[in-house]
Amino acid sequence: MKTIFFSTKPYDKTFFNTHNSSHQLQLEFLETHLGPHIVNAVDEGTFAVCVFVNDRLTEEVIRVLAGKGVKVIALRCAGFNNVDLEAARAHGIRVCRVPAYSPEAVAEHAVAMLLTLNRKTHKAYNRVREQNFSLNGLLGFNLHGKTVSVIGTGKIGKAFCKIMLGFGCKVLAYDIVRDETLEAAGVVYSDFETLLRHADILSLHCPLTPESRYLINEQSLQGMKSGVTIINTSRGALINTNDAINALKTGHIAYLGIDVYEQEEKLFFKDLSGSIIEDDTIQRLMSFPNVLVTGHQAFFTNEALDEIAATTLDNIAKLSRGKEPDKSRILV
Incomplete structure (x- = not known):
């Protein structure tokens, strides 16, 4: 199952690759944020996109993702104001998050x-x-x-x-x-x-x-x-x-x-x-x-990044197997 990560930094790769050893998911990391300018670059058949606070998942972006077969939008944060949840629901895309990382x-x-x-x-x-x-x-x-x-x-x-x-x-x-x-x-x-x-x-x-x-x-x-x-x-x-x-x-x-x-x-x-x-x-x-x-630094601790990676990958892995993550993690 391929997951494309957007808005990634070196520390994201470190923590997610470490926790992926127990899931063996196919991970691809992109530095650019997700928005209309890049959404068409998402490969056909990608299972999930993993996004952060400044990615913009509008109805237009979600429509393109759905057309490419994306099944999951995985937020690696608690907030979800940057995602059009109604559009995700209408296009049959599941949306999950990390409600309490630290x-x-x-x-x-x-x-x-x-x-x-x-x-x-x-x-x-x-x-x-x-x-x-x-x-x-x-x-x-x-x-x-x-x-x-x-x-x-x-x-x-x-x-x-x-x-x-x-x-x-x-x-x-x-x-x-x-x-x-x-x-x-x-x-x-x-x-x-x-x-x-x-x-x-x-x-x-x-x-x-x-x-x-x-x-x-x-x-x-x-x-x-x-x-x-x-x-x-x-x-x-x-x-x-x-x-x-x-x-x-x-x-x-x-x-x-x-x-x-x-x-x-x-x-x-x-x-x-x-x-x-x-x-x-x-x-x-x-x-x-x-x-x-400060530049959105409040979350930035070892403990928080560790929990974010563990929870995000657990959400994606469970949804890929047809299982449901904890209800607090699911938005759609």
């Missing part, structure tokens, strides 16, 4: 971004290397006692809440489903407006859906206190970037940490150090001294 990896990165922005350790590192030991401009604030508002308490949001409770923070949460174990630990669920109003720190851990797109916008920002810190390790389009820039300019947002960006497919996972980036919006963001951008 929640702690993403949660810990969110905390790392928060601490970096607050305590300015990235600036201190550069100063000390230049033998500048001055503390001017490095003033931070205690996390202990602050109100941390968390949108989305799935596996990642839950892990983040637990860490923040460990810092001695008051944790508010908003989700359509309440987690009783979090409530027992001290997390207080509230309505959306209350959560925004009380947030010293806001961390986003919800999926991107039509309803959550631009969840953080001019209106919702106005409902937050001045000087709020916002961290986003979920999906870029949860934040209206232009509205965030305006709030940064006025000081309404004191710190912004993003591991995701709404136009990231043109930038992230690429070495553009020798290129001129034409995206003025990301350039504007990175010009702020109180903004920290």
